[in-house]
Amino acid sequence: MSGFNFQPIGYLATPFADKFGIPRQPNLAPHAQGVLKLLSPYNRAEAVRGLEAFSHVWLTFVFHQSASDWKPTVRPPRLGGNTRIGVFASRSPFRPNPIGLSLVELIKIDTDSGVALTFKGIDLVDGTPILDIKPYIPYAESIPTARGGFAGSPPPELAVIFSPEAESRLKPELRALIEDVLKQDPRPAYANDAERIYGVRLYQYDVKWRCDGQTTYVIALEKVA
Template sequence: MEKIEYKPIGIIHTAFKKPKGTPIQPTAGKKAEAVVEIFPEYADGLKDLEGFSHIILIYHFHLSKESPLVAKPFMDDILHGIFAIRGPARPNPIGLSVTRLIKIEGNKLYIQGIDIVDGTPLLDIKPYVPEFDSKEKVRTGWLKKNLNKLPDSKDDGRFSK
């Protein structure tokens, strides 16, 4: 198979300067605000995005270490397969966060509800559409018994370089 390469379309600026202490999901960082700077050559792609209340950010976990296929996630003490957890150390270190879009000024998106480290390279943006993205009768696997830990959970550095 051919090698796949992506180049960033922007950079995410946040108050979280290192992984340790960063919220582990946007829900845990619901009050945290950030600025997404889109590189000028991609700014035209923001046309009509302001009509959406939420956006999906797809980004590169640039500070993650190499991924084992079995790891201990943030909210459990048991090892799980990497595809059953949402930690940043992955075979392809790609992150996804649904955030609230506050406003757009030029090539800058002001967002709220983040779990992203400052300087993270942005790969793509998609509008969040409940009819496409929200599902009914969802099961949450091993996380069901641990979801109450989310508001207080922060990155403890275990997946960072």
């Protein structure tokens, strides 16, 4: 069988300029919003007719910033970054076909000029190519008795403390997004230096922070030119 050729229906604009700091699953950062503007010829109001009746949708997307080579085993951060499991037993972006699924909440549909869809609970880098949108069907896709393997429960959340300097520069919506992101502890699994300063780019800000394993301390916000 020959290969397949897919074209994006649009590109998702998100707060995450870089891969580092992006939540590892959708809906872990409910204040992370994204906007998808559909490209022609898909940007017609009739293409999303009826979508407003659904609260959540599946986004099929491309891991466009991931390396093209793949390996049969990967090391999930949830397992400490040392234990290997099969790539098909993981959600690693390094896959034979770099395609992913993300379940997000649909909060707005704008068809005044083309089609723009606004979502929240985003876990994708800015500029992610979107291949398809499908409505989430609760009765068929919510399975309370399902087993979650090594990710059977939510990861523990950290406390987030802002320095007076950082606090003085924060707007409420940015503060909430920073808390959403940093309480998930986005550090590499092997990181244990409590004094190391990290940076996460959110919108036009570089957020400087450190973490002692229980609390994340936001030190400063630097506006990116």
